[in-house]
Amino acid sequence: MAVDFKVLQKIKGNPSTEVAPERRLKINPGQDYVYDLPKELIYAVNAEFPVESLFNSDKEISADFLEERGKSFMAVLIKNTDSEAFRDRTADMIERVAEQTGIRFPHVFERYVEHAILALRPRDAWTVTEATTKQLKVRSFNCSLGKKFAEKGISNCQTFCFAAYQAAAEKVGVPVKMTCNNDANDSGLCELAFQKQ
């Protein structure tokens, strides 16, 4: 829709006026917050859920096994990342903004996705290629987990990720549809797309 003279004439208000009471956040002088993910969180998650457990199990690496492991991993991650010991200011602000705007996707969910990647494979290269209120896309380059699965002859490693992120979506209370564009064997590129339902 092109905005023209008539449309604009109907617009009233002062842009500097607060949108709603209590919406404006002010600097808290003297506060020293911490941001980003502490290394100790990675150690804590790994102590409870060692990556090796995915590959050294006596059980067959079936779809059911991957799904169960994905759920277990996310439970461990959520317990740790939301604990007093590891919660950071970014998390507080994401939650505050979600409360103020009523919008929980993508970032309340994305926080768990990002923490999962950093906790499981902190040295991997990955990026977020889209983060709108409708869609989130996360692209991994040469996923080290995918590589290890491939060495074991497992090509449906996304089952593990899907199960983990499904658990995260349930925790956040936002239904998402997940798709995976996985080329781990060839270019090593793997892109997960999450669409808010």
Next chain:
Amino acid sequence: MCWVCDKYGNGEKWYLNPENYARRLYKVRKEGKEAAGADADPQAAGMGAGVVAELVKARISGDLEWENEIKSDALEHAYQTHFGQVVTLDEYLQILDIAYPLAKMTCGCRRVQRGMPDDENFTCMGIGPGMYKWERWPETYHGGVEFVTPEEAKEWAMMNHKEGRVQTVDVFGTPYIGGLCQCEYPGCVAVRNRIDYDFKFLLKGHTVAKVDREKCIGCKSCLGRCQFKALNLEVYTSKAYIDLDQCFGCGLCVTACPSEAIELVDRQSLPGIAENW
């Protein structure tokens, strides 16, 4: 398409590509100064503000070579870190659907240049995941921030447009777009440096405004809206005249015209100015 579109547009205008608004929320925490974010003040680059004093010296001395050298060095750095481009209101509204979160903030330029008090200065918008860490830079976010929904942001953008502010996208580490400005000459450092010194930290938009002389009734509603000295009233005909070389394509004149006599046309459709960014 401009050179930024060629590099980062993925086949479309670069600022309509959602990829340029997406960035990770987290990295593994570093120690010391970097942990506090003191190394990455989003407005430290200042759209050329840091080199303008030197540029003025060069201009006073009349040494054109020196002036060009300052500009070229500063721009080379700016195009990798911090620059902007004018967008239309319609494009701005589209952007508000592909970037999140959205936070009203005070305009640092208007605060410094015009001494605007914070309560009257919420005309800038910080966007993207970096805004969750806004408290790291108290001076940049002087006056606080106000997180809004896309719908609230659109209403707010239209208020700003109505008040006559040029809308721009601003890069913080190319091609990541972390800010949407709405400003005016002489308050805006980017507009001012472009107009006064032809310092191209601010690129022209993808459109230019064109007057339909049959429809123009010479009411002058558009005249006060142009921030770029592109609009005049032709003395002999009493019709609006737009200097296409000067036009940045912001569209402020279009929405001020009650006769629908001004329209935006694609810059690329006019060979003489197609590459005039």
